[in-house]
Amino acid sequence: MKVKRLLILMIGLMAFALEAHDLKIALFDVRYEGGQMSCFVRVDRVEFFKALDNTVTNQSIQSYVANHFTMQFDEKKASLAVLDYELLPDFIEIELEVSDYIVRPKQIKVINTFLLDQMEEQENVVRFNLNDKTRSFRLNNERKETLVKY
Known part of the structure; x- marks a missing residue:
């Protein structure tokens, strides 16, 4: 019950934070x-433009993802490809295709440094919905990676 309440609170805070531009x-x-x-990313538009030197193209996003977001399934690095992106007033939504993955992995390692070099207070919330389980992790400058075991 306590975990359920925490999850509901966390989802509510994420929804609020995604609408409030000053929370990173x-x-x-x-x-x-x-x-x-697949992986769907929603990131602050202004800060992401800065990270890409105001050159937002499929290629520049692909390069940034390759340098700042890594996923490994049972110690095998997955390939991430940008399928699409949409520029919204406050955010950029990016759809990534994840290939070279294991269908029912026993563990997933994520290294996520999105915008961490831009802002000290940046938080990256990674939510997994795999193997009939949902798990969420908060990554930041103090904790840039996580290992999820199923």
């Missing part, structure tokens, strides 16, 4: 649906 939170939603692994 990026959300990474990793899911397995229809035989495909």
